Amino acid sequence: KNQVEQSPQSLIILEGKNCTLQCNYTVSPFSNLRWYKQDTGRGPVSLTIMTFSENTKSNGRYTATLDADTKQSSLHITASQLSDSASYICVVSANSNYQLIWGAGTKLIIKP
Amino acid sequence: DTAVSQTPKYLVTQMGNDKSIKCEQNLGHDTMYWYKQDSKKFLKIMFSYNNKELIINETVPNRFSPKSPDKAHLNLHINSLELGDSAVYFCASSQVKGGGDTQYFGPGTRLTVL
Numbered sequence: 477k478n479q480v481e482q483s484p485q486s487l488i489i490l491e492g493k494n495c496t497l498q499c500n501y502t503v504s505p506f507s508n509l510r511w512y513k514q515d516t517g518r519g520p521v522s523l524t525i526m527t528f529s530e531n532t533k534s535n536g537r538y539t540a541t542l543d544a545d546t547k548q549s550s551l552h553i554t555a556s557q558l559s560d561s562a563s564y565i566c567v568v569s570a571n572s573n574y575q576l577i578w579g580a581g582t583k584l585i586i587k588p
Numbered sequence: 589d590t591a592v593s594q595t596p597k598y599l600v601t602q603m604g605n606d607k608s609i610k611c612e613q614n615l616g617h618d619t620m621y622w623y624k625q626d627s628k629k630f631l632k633i634m635f636s637y638n639n640k641e642l643i644i645n646e647t648v649p650n651r652f653s654p655k656s657p658d659k660a661h662l663n664l665h666i667n668s669l670e671l672g673d674s675a676v677y678f679c680a681s682s683q684v685k686g687g688g689d690t691q692y693f694g695p696g697t698r699l700t701v702l
Contacts, residue, residue, distance in 0.1 A: 510690070519592070519678050519693025520631070563629065575644065576691075578631045 478503040480568050480579035488585045493556055497582045499549040499566030507569040511540050511551045514563045514581065523551070523564075553584075561586045591615050592694040594679050600700045601669055609664045609697045611679030619643075620662035621680040621691065622654060631678065637662050666699075674701045 480501045489495050501509070508527045512520035524533045524540040526549070532541045537554045553560055563581040570577065592613045601607055613620060621644075622634040635654040636644035642654070651667040666673060676696045682689040 517696070519680070519696055521693070522690045525690060565631070575633060580628065580630050 478568075478570060478577045480566055480577050482564075482566050482579040482582050484582060485580070486583040486585070488587060489556055491556060491558055491586050491588050494552065494554050495556060495584065496553075497551045497564050497566075497584070499551070499579060501547050501549070501566070501568045501577070501579075503547075503568040503570050503577050505570060506544060506547075509540075509542055509549050509569075510567045510576075511538070511549075512565040512567060514565060516562070520565055556586045558586050558588060560584060592679055592681055592692050594677075594694040594697050596697060597695060598698050598700075600702065602702055603669055603671060605669050606665070606667045607669060607699070608666070609677055609679075609699075611662045611664070611694055613660055613679075613681040613692070613694075615681055615683075615692060617681040617683050617692070618659055619682045619684060619689075620656065620659070621682075622662065622664050623678040623680060623693075625676045625678060625696070627675070635662075635664075669699075669701045671701050674699055 483498045510525045511523045514520040523538050526542045528544050539552045542549045563583050565581040566579040568577045595610045619638045621636045623631045625631050634648050637656045639659050640656045653665045656662045676698050678696045679694040680691040682691045
């Protein structure tokens, strides 16, 4: 069964600190993996997208990694800011259909 | 300019009523989607249209009926609303169909059924 699991479920860190969010998937055959940021009361916004051959991709202070062998991805946030408080959702696409498999997200809270 | 817009933003209604949510995108995209996000925060695809043609229709009650008058609009009509329909409904669009393209989301419509 195609699944995407994220950890931790929630995370609280102090402003300026770094953090790493995890995503494990069992989607097959794999097409690509995205990280979305969803602010409270808003729709998700794409941060990064990686295909099978890409190991890492950065978007400002956000760096995503992908290990297609172990089917794991991480999102690293550097020098966190208050505006980083949001849910971060890992989404995996399978080759075989048009659908995206969404994780439940990690709720990140940045405290001053 | 808003890329993907939805109306209304909030909708509170009684059980048994019929309601519609409208979605418009001005990105020139060919594909539009409806998602439901429940209290556990999972986003679940409901429908997808490509150039006004239905391409994804997940296991959704027949009470939910999407309508795409043109490729820039995808409306969602819900008949005989039930308590379990309470959720946030997101519209999204992408340039092409399939998982290879980034989806752009609207702000969501929070539906509360009393």
